[in-house]
Amino acid sequence: MTDAGALLGWHHVYSGKVRNLYEREGSPTLMLVVASDRVSAFDHVLEPGIPGKGALLTQLTRWWFDRLQVPNHLVTALDVELPAVPAELADRAMLVRRLDMLPIECVVRGYLTGSGWAEYQQSGTVCGIPLPAGLNDGDRLPEPLYTPAFKAPLGEHDENITFERSIELVGEEMATQLRDASLAIFAAASAIAAERGVLLADTKFEFGTDPDTGVLTLADEALTSDSSRYWDAALYAAGGPNRMDSFDKQIVRDWLAANWDKQGEPPALPAEIVERTAARYRELIDRLCA
Numbered sequence: 274m275t276d277a278g279a280l281l282g283w284h285h286v287y288s289g290k291v292r293n294l295y296e297r298e299g300s301p302t303l304m305l306v307v308a309s310d311r312v313s314a315f316d317h318v319l320e321p322g323i324p325g326k327g328a329l330l331t332q333l334t335r336w337w338f339d340r341l342q343v344p345n346h347l348v349t350a351l352d353v354e355l356p357a358v359p360a361e362l363a364d365r366a367m368l369v370r371r372l373d374m375l376p377i378e379c380v381v382r383g384y385l386t387g388s389g390w391a392e393y394q395q396s397g398t399v400c401g402i403p404l405p406a407g408l409n410d411g412d413r414l415p416e417p418l419y420t421p422a423f424k425a426p427l428g429e430h431d432e433n434i435t436f437e438r439s440i441e442l443v444g445e446e447m448a449t450q451l452r453d454a455s456l457a458i459f460a461a462a463s464a465i466a467a468e469r470g471v472l473l474a475d476t477k478f479e480f481g482t483d484p485d486t487g488v489l490t491l492a493d494e495a496l497t498s499d500s501s502r503y504w505d506a507a508l509y510a511a512g513g514p515n516r517m518d519s520f521d522k523q524i525v526r527d528w529l530a531a532n533w534d535k536q537g538e539p540p541a542l543p544a545e546i547v548e549r550t551a552a553r554y555r556e557l558i559d560r561l562c563a
């Protein structure tokens with residue numbers, strides 16, 4: 274069975290760049306999130322995949338779900354008789370409860386970088402929020418910023434919105450719950466990561482509400498290196514050009530920057546780059562979850 278292929282007893286709902294979503298035939302409340310070994314950079318899915326990536330990121334998101342004091346969509350064996358998931362997928366598949374998903378990407382930024390840095394250079398703001406003058410790329414923000422985005426149709430880029438706009442979209446009570454939950458989880462996760470010598474620079478949460486209880490529930494993946502930027506705290510403290518190297522994809526990004534003109538399809542990654550990237554994924558998990 275290939276990732277995009279049929280999965281006996283499961284209906285394929287959606288294929289993301291690196292993950293697939295299925296719903297259980299006959300059980301409308303159960304879904305399956307399957308992480309692939311694919312890696313994406315510069316908005317392209319790269320070849321070949323990184324061996325073990327899907328399993329490592331599934332392990333990481335499970336580890337965070339276990340640690341965070343918020344309800345999440347993961348189904349544990351205690352809830353239901355676990356339906357059959359093929360053995361070759363088991364370590365990179367998550368059985369989850371179907372939620373009523375909210376159309377908000379809940380982004381929290383602890384550091385100024387990426388699209389936030391680009392906007393700041395133009396206007397001194399991030400997602401319309403004014404920041405002190407004189408900040409540089411990679412600087413820690415005075416306090417973590419909640420910068421929501423409106424979920425675009427699958428595959429398109431999300432649209433940064435203000436908190437006030439999020440109120441118009443989901444109502445004041447839900448918008449406030451999303452912001453408060455996102456900032457609280459970011460603070461807790463940042464502290465746990467920092468104890469392990471890892472900086473959580475920014476991350477993106479998705480929430481839904483439980484169809485039966487209405488309780489706000491953490492969905493999708495949580496705090497993986499696909500949904501977050503993780504930096505090495507020691508490298509960051511040392512300063513210099515590599516202080517914001519992402520823990521896992523920097524090797525891929527640097528190789529692509531040196532070997533691809535960003536025109537057309539990216540070249541296949543050489544075996545040595547694949548092996549070094551796989552090692553970096555394992556190192557992040559070893560540092561956080563060991």
Ligand SMILES: Nc1ncnc(-c2cnn(Cc3cccc(F)c3)c2)c1Cl
Pocket residue numbers: 287288289292293294304306307346369370371372373374481492493
């Ligand atoms: N528990 C849930 N209940 C209802 N819907 C979702 C849901 C819908 N879309 N997504 C994004 C996504 C997650 C993984 C793989 C993909 F291909 C796409 C997640 C979830 Cl996680």
